[in-house]
Amino acid sequence: MKRIAYYQGCSLEGLASEYDISTRAVCDALGIELIEIPDWNCCGSSPAHSADPLLSSALAGRNLAIAEAEGCDVVMTPCPGCLKSLKGALETCHDPQQCDAFREILGMPFEGRIRAISVLELLYKDVGVDALRAQVQKPYADQVIVPYYGCLLTRPPKFADFDDPENPVSMDRLLEAVGVTVPDFPYKTECCGATYGVTRNDIVGKLTGRILDMALRVGAEAVAVACPLCQQNLDLRQAQVNRHMNRTFDLPVVYITQVIGIALGIAPKELGLDKLFVNADFLLRSAREEEPQAKTIG
Amino acid sequence: MEHIHTLSIQNTYDADFIKRVEEASGQQVSKCYQCGNCSASCNYTYVYDYPVNQIMRLIQLGQREIVLKSRSIWLCASCQACTTRCPCNIEVSHVMESLRIMSREEKMVSLKDIQLFYDEFLRSVKTFGRVFETGLLPVFNMKAKRPFGDMDLAPLVLKKGKLHLLPSRIKGRKEVAGIFERLEAFHKKHEA
Numbered sequence: 346m347k348r349i350a351y352y353q354g355c356s357l358e359g360l361a362s363e364y365d366i367s368t369r370a371v372c373d374a375l376g377i378e379l380i381e382i383p384d385w386n387c388c389g390s391s392p393a394h395s396a397d398p399l400l401s402s403a404l405a406g407r408n409l410a411i412a413e414a415e416g417c418d419v420v421m422t423p424c425p426g427c428l429k430s431l432k433g434a435l436e437t438c439h440d441p442q443q444c445d446a447f448r449e450i451l452g453m454p455f456e457g458r459i460r461a462i463s464v465l466e467l468l469y470k471d472v473g474v475d476a477l478r479a480q481v482q483k484p485y486a487d488q489v490i491v492p493y494y495g496c497l498l499t500r501p502p503k504f505a506d507f508d509d510p511e512n513p514v515s516m517d518r519l520l521e522a523v524g525v526t527v528p529d530f531p532y533k534t535e536c537c538g539a540t541y542g543v544t545r546n547d548i549v550g551k552l553t554g555r556i557l558d559m560a561l562r563v564g565a566e567a568v569a570v571a572c573p574l575c576q577q578n579l580d581l582r583q584a585q586v587n588r589h590m591n592r593t594f595d596l597p598v599v600y601i602t603q604v605i606g607i608a609l610g611i612a613p614k615e616l617g618l619d620k621l622f623v624n625a626d627f628l629l630r631s632a633r634e635e636e637p638q639a640k641t642i643g
Numbered sequence: 644m645e646h647i648h649t650l651s652i653q654n655t656y657d658a659d660f661i662k663r664v665e666e667a668s669g670q671q672v673s674k675c676y677q678c679g680n681c682s683a684s685c686n687y688t689y690v691y692d693y694p695v696n697q698i699m700r701l702i703q704l705g706q707r708e709i710v711l712k713s714r715s716i717w718l719c720a721s722c723q724a725c726t727t728r729c730p731c732n733i734e735v736s737h738v739m740e741s742l743r744i745m746s747r748e749e750k751m752v753s754l755k756d757i758q759l760f761y762d763e764f765l766r767s768v769k770t771f772g773r774v775f776e777t778g779l780l781p782v783f784n785m786k787a788k789r790p791f792g793d794m795d796l797a798p799l800v801l802k803k804g805k806l807h808l809l810p811s812r813i814k815g816r817k818e819v820a821g822i823f824e825r826l827e828a829f830h831k832k833h834e835a
Contacts (some may be wrong), residue, residue, distance in 0.1 A: 355774045360805055386819045387768040391721065392761035395743045399829075403822045404768070407815070450825045453818075500723035501734065510727045536686045536722035543783065543793060544757050545690075545718070552686055581796060620803050 349467070350417035350459070351379035352408055354427040354573075355387050360581065361424075361573035363617025367602035368423045368464050370616055374609045375472055375480065379421070382412050388430035391540050398433070399443070403450040405434035410455035423464040423602070425497035425572045431461035432504060463498060464602065465571045466507050469515040474522045482610035484524030486631050490604065491530035491565040492516035493556060495537060495575040510534070516569060516601055523608035528563040532556050537578045546582065550589025553578045557586065557594045566627055567597040569604055576600065580622045597625035604628065648693070650706065657707040664702050668741035674731040675699040681725035681735045691715035695725055695735060698742070711746040717754040719743075756787045769823045772813035777806055 349372075357365035372379050385408050393401035409431060412420045422428050437447045438457035448455070462470075468477065494513045502510040513533065520527045537556060538549030557579065560568050570576045580598035587594055599621065606616040607628050618625055665672055675696075682694040692714045693701065701710050710716070716739055725735035752758045763783045767774045784792045800806045813819070 355776070358773065358811060359776045359807060360800070362805060384772075384814050386772040386813055386815065387774045389765065389768060390774070392764040393768075394721065394740060395761050396747070396765060397744065397826060398740075400765075400822070400826055403826065404819070407818065407822065446829060450822060450829055452821060452825055496720075496722035496724070501726040501736070534724075536720055536724070539720035539722065540760075541718075541720065541757075543780065544754075544760050544787075546793070548687070548690060548718075551689075581799065584799075585795065620805065622799055622803065 348378045348380060348417065350412035350415060350420040351381045352385055352388075352412070352420055352422040352427060352431065353381070354422060354424040355390075356424055356426075356573035356577075360577055363620040364423050364573055364576070364600045364602065367600055367606050367616040370611050371468075371602045371606050371609065372464075374606070374611060375468075375477075377467070377472075380412075380415055380417060382408050382415070382420070385411070388427045390426050390430065393430070394433075399437070399446060399450055401430050402434040402437035402443075402447055405430035406438065406447065406451045406455055407453065409434055409457075409459050409461070410451065410453050413456060413459050414454075417459065419460050419462060421462050421464055421467050423571070423573070425463060425495065426574060428461060428463050429497050429504075435459070435461060436504075463507070463571065465498060465515055465519075468519055468601075468605070469508075474518045477519065477605070478522040481523050481608045483608055485526075485608060485628075486524070487526065488524075488567070488627060488630065489526045489528065489565055490520055490567045490569050490599070491528060491560050491563060492520060492533060492601070493530070493537075493560075493568045493570050493575060493579070494533050495570070495572045496534065496539070498571060499534065516571065519601060520569060520604060523605055525604065528565060530560065530563055530565070532559040537575045539574060539578075542574075542578055542582055546585055547589060549578050549582055550586050553582065554586045554590040554592065554594075557583070557596055558592070560596060561594075565596070567599055567625060569599055569601050571601045583623055595623060597621065597623045597627065599625050599628065648709075650709065652704050652706060655706055655708060657705040660705045660707040660710075661702050663745070664738065664741060667745060668734070668738045670733050670735075670738050670741075671731075672699055672702050672733065672738060674733060675703065676731070678730060680728045680730060684724035684728050686722065686724070687715075687718050687720060690718050695719070695739070698739070699733075699735070702738075708751065710742060711749055711751040712753050714753050715739075716742040716746060717752065717757045759783065759787055765823075767810075769820050770816070771810040772816035772819045773811055775807075775810035777808065778810060
């Protein structure tokens, strides 16, 4: 059993609670022990980056320092925004020009030998596609889902150090492993409007609208995501998108951990499927009903 | 683009500006040769006053005030598409981030609401140790004078049991506040 520090981050405590419970449930089913970082704090997210990079690094650094003190050498977070901050803190810690300032502001012992990864990286690299396939109890029948990666999981490539920045495939392969049909999705890394949901939701309307539109065009029944902010824009704000774009989208937006969890035989409630805003019960379908045949006369 | 911008660059030239941007960002903006990959990759050009390739050129031309007062630097979402595709290996997104910080320092922020949202977010972190979504939105709405912003979402969130009425205060919130205080002290020390 692997022992990994778990940093859920603030979103997963609130609007993205289903990402938290589905991540924990899937890891449990796969025999990965998650140690929640005791008394973790917010990483500061984009607001800290835009105020002072040292603030971002120190806020994220406190969590890393606690995880190190717990004896973990890997910390996993499902949130790509948090991951950016955690990795930024490690980069600052190892930068000879910033290291002293960072330690002074952090104000607690920290060696910086811990590694930060996303839940997607954990599933794709540490568990692996073949091992996941072997654990599937309820393969999907004929569900069609497009993977949407967003910005930060693979970009910038030198920093993310995971998958391909232009055409990532990790989620594609994981979805295929559990029996989902995965069409090519040209907008898999286009930005959804990020943090502008609150301050400029016209921008989210346009950018998220384009992503949902393309998903429908390639025949998807749902979009799979690995970011709480992307999910919030695509799912919670879908009605706002409809108003901005004069559309009638009704497309489920599910976390990759929920899709995998169902296939592993975990109960939908334990994956928070009922917490999504657009109903995603299609995941539970055993097979699509035949289209009624037109009656032939004579 | 709504306006045509006429510049008299000789009148507004700040010889020191590019050096300061390069120092703050650690990026060699002078290497940019205007291929336009960044703007071609950018999803936000349609709301910018200057496309990101023009921001890079304006930095080279020492146009400090135009750059730091631009809407573009505050509407950049840090999606990193420009950085990923720059053939000169300039971390363009990092440059934009440094410009946001400089525009704060020089009191030239164009989009005050975005700065306000970020500031309220950080205030929440400093107070509770974690961000309190339910508290952040009404405070921001009040201060930004948009009392009904996102009110349509409240019944949806309530129905799903995702509306938390109390913040989760962490035990180490004094440690977190200490980070903010030490940062401030650090900058004061280095300014002196």
